Amino acid sequence: MQPIKQSEVQQALDSFANQEVYLHLETTNGAYASHFNEGFFSAGAYIRNAKVTYTRGTITGDNPYRIGLKMPIGWIYAEGLTDWEIDDKGRLLIAGHDHEGKLAVALELSKEPF
Amino acid sequence: MDRHVLIVFPHPDDEAFGVSGSIMKYIQEGISVTYVCLTLGEMGRNMGKPPFATRESLPEIRKKELEEACRITGIKDLRRMGLRDKTVEFEDPEELAKRIRAVIDEITPEVIITFYPGYSVHPDHNACGAAVIKAVESMAKDQRPEVHCLAFSHDCYEKLGQPDIKRDVSEFADRKLEVIKAHRSQTQGLVQGIKKRLSKENQEFMNQLKTERFWIYKFQN
Numbered sequence: 488m489q490p491i492k493q494s495e496v497q498q499a500l501d502s503f504a505n506q507e508v509y510l511h512l513e514t515t516n517g518a519y520a521s522h523f524n525e526g527f528f529s530a531g532a533y534i535r536n537a538k539v540t541y542t543r544g545t546i547t548g549d550n551p552y553r554i555g556l557k558m559p560i561g562w563i564y565a566e567g568l569t570d571w572e573i574d575d576k577g578r579l580l581i582a583g584h585d586h587e588g589k590l591a592v593a594l595e596l597s598k599e600p601f
Numbered sequence: 602m603d604r605h606v607l608i609v610f611p612h613p614d615d616e617a618f619g620v621s622g623s624i625m626k627y628i629q630e631g632i633s634v635t636y637v638c639l640t641l642g643e644m645g646r647n648m649g650k651p652p653f654a655t656r657e658s659l660p661e662i663r664k665k666e667l668e669e670a671c672r673i674t675g676i677k678d679l680r681r682m683g684l685r686d687k688t689v690e691f692e693d694p695e696e697l698a699k700r701i702r703a704v705i706d707e708i709t710p711e712v713i714i715t716f717y718p719g720y721s722v723h724p725d726h727n728a729c730g731a732a733v734i735k736a737v738e739s740m741a742k743d744q745r746p747e748v749h750c751l752a753f754s755h756d757c758y759e760k761l762g763q764p765d766i767k768r769d770v771s772e773f774a775d776r777k778l779e780v781i782k783a784h785r786s787q788t789q790g791l792v793q794g795i796k797k798r799l800s801k802e803n804q805e806f807m808n809q810l811k812t813e814r815f816w817i818y819k820f821q822n
Contacts, residue, residue: 588790
């Protein structure tokens with residue numbers, strides 16, 4: 488992955504808009520967060536292969552970035568995004584890595600199921 | 602008769618820190634080791650340091666890392682169960698136990714190594730251990746292999762007492778470090794950390810590697 492270039496990611500988001508696409512959306516602080524730091528409240532969620540259509544996708548912020556995808560009756564949102572790539576299957580992979588390089592958030596779009 | 606040991610863990614690299622020395626010791630003694638790994642660790646947070654994996658490339662990378670770790674350890678029979686990381690506890694426990702039972706029936710191990718259910722921190726670890734216990738409980742009492750469990754929750758010593766087995770694996774410490782390094786995407790940061798730390802702490806880490814601890818599961822029924 489490379490550090491996010493806002494204009495390039497914006498272009499990619501535009502290319503997935505207004506069609507049925509598959510979404511992987513995830514936040515995580517790891518299964519060990521509360522083990523190593525007992526005061527830490529561990530929370531996370533993921534959804535894989537949600538079939539969605541968005542009419543407007545926007546990336547904002549100043550490293551880390553935020554992305555909002557506006558759907559006909561709802562929203563998809565992620566923050567803390569730092570890196571991105573289009574992989575060899577043409578999928579848009581966007582991730583946020585923390586200061587240790589560990590994955591904290593992922594937002595991915597694909598025209599085929601993941 | 603051929604002697605067998607069965608290892609059942611949910612993630613590639615679960616075997617590296619606490620068990621790989623014992624595995625090398627078993628293999629040196631001529632005992633065959635089968636490693637059943639339930640998932641590919643698809644949802645790991647570590648992507649390498651600096652990150653070289655993505656959420657989508659991680660499974661294939663970890664699969665290769667696991668194969669390399671098995672090569673170093675000497676494991677010739679590696680089996681994957683095709684489950685997905687972080688979902689083991691949501692699978693049908695009966696079905697998972699049946700699949701593990703089928704492997705037990707096939708290779709008739711004298712010992713099974715897995716996580717101690719309830720004392721192994723990660724939900725996948727606990728669910729994996731519980732499935733193994735369920736599988737063994739379905740066997741006649743005089744047919745059951747011993748189950749040697751790893752535990753590392755904060756309360757494991759308080760609740761379980763001292764481990765039943767403390768195995769000196771110091772002769773394999775260097776190779777064990779190679780096994781840990783083979784899981785590069787997951788351990789690169791840790792290994793860099795070891796190099797940076799004071800040599801005294803390095804020594805402590807190496808001492809931890811040299812003894813492996815297991816609790817023998819006591820079946821209630």
